[in-house]
Amino acid sequence: MVPRKLVTVFHTPTSEFMLRLAVELGFHSVLVEPDPSVVLPVTVPHGDQVVRDLIAAGLDEHTDVVLTDHHRPEIGDVLKQALEAETRWIGIMGKPSIEGPHVAALKALGVPDDEMARVHRPIGLNIGSRTPPEIAVATLAGLIADRNGCPGGFDFSAAG
Template sequence: MLRLGVDAGFQAVLVEPDESRLQGTPRAHGDRVVHDLAAAELDESTDVVLSDHHRAEIGTVLKETLAARTRWIGTLGKPAIEGPHVAMLRELGVPDEQIARVHRPIGLNIGARTPAEIAIATLAGLIADRNGRPGGFAF
């Protein structure tokens, strides 16, 4: 998604709090790799995509992202199952109207299965949303 995001005109920033997850892997194809949200410089024009919805720190990351007043927030996941982020955010005291700002599932409903297809569907949905078009986020 990072490489395609750059090609599509997004400034792609990978936020990876656990530096050990980056060791031994090729450098991500985004514009930058940072280790905390402060370094990502989130603002009202930022779109945030969480690609690993099972990590323990997702609740904290989403709470910080919501507080940063980002434009759009989404996390991967199956539409028929409530995401683990909901319970995490409730435990952290985040109000339901803020939790509702987190889109899940994300991307256009094209039946994406592979990581590349999911990246394409996600980026296409973000482009449609930014351009005020009905990109097909409904599942």
Template sequence: METVLSPRHLVAVFESPVAEALLRLGIEVGFRCTLVEPDPTRLQGLPRPHGDAFVGDLAAAGVTGHTDIVVTDHHRGEIGEVLKEALATDARWIGIMGNPKHEGPHVAALKELGVPDESVARVHRPIGLNIGSRTPAEIALATLAGLIAHRNDRAGGFAF
């Protein structure tokens, strides 16, 4: 019997507590999940039962038009390069976590790399539904709910 992979693909970029929760919950809601961590020294004790795969860069992640990419740490120095690489793919959706009250550091990082404004605008921030998330699991839940709503062409929240 041949294994059929879900066309829905969630790529969490950077090892973090939120990435771990995203990958665990992502599998439960039908995503094929991949962790991208360019710095293997940041991995603590893999393999763990989160996600279907671990790779070192987006090129190895198998990004298609069914892929949603979530950058889970906006403090990493690699965000510009990672997002530039993500924008060069045909990913369905690209987002980065962070406080919506401040401009994300990804904007300056991408502009410094010469990424045009219309491409920078493809990066969603804030991400997820506004449910007052505080813990990594709550942030992951809100993010996945937002991705599912977006995929299903729904506004999310309580507007029906």
């Protein structure tokens, strides 16, 4: 089995939790943060690697990409790069009841609807997660379920 890579984009509390847990769960983990002023010295590791862009993260068909902030101006460009790299799984945080700003950003970049449909939103198993650690656990649990060939409960049709 080829090891999976988890790439979290943007330094946020959720990405910190995801990266710390991902290493323990067998993922090679990478933080992509385009803005060097955002990554502050911390006492916890950011996973295996910190880079400034997706190209440096070494995306391939074994890579899962999770954008942990949907308000950053780079989301369209980052998602387009992830889609073009034919990554295995792509997700962006957000509420299922509201259309994410990534849709307009990708449309403005000319990304076809079928490609946009590859971007999962919301991310994680439907466990009602609200805090950064809960979102990290729910997302990683879903990726583990997928890695193990199980459905994992990504259905949000009954979400409240």
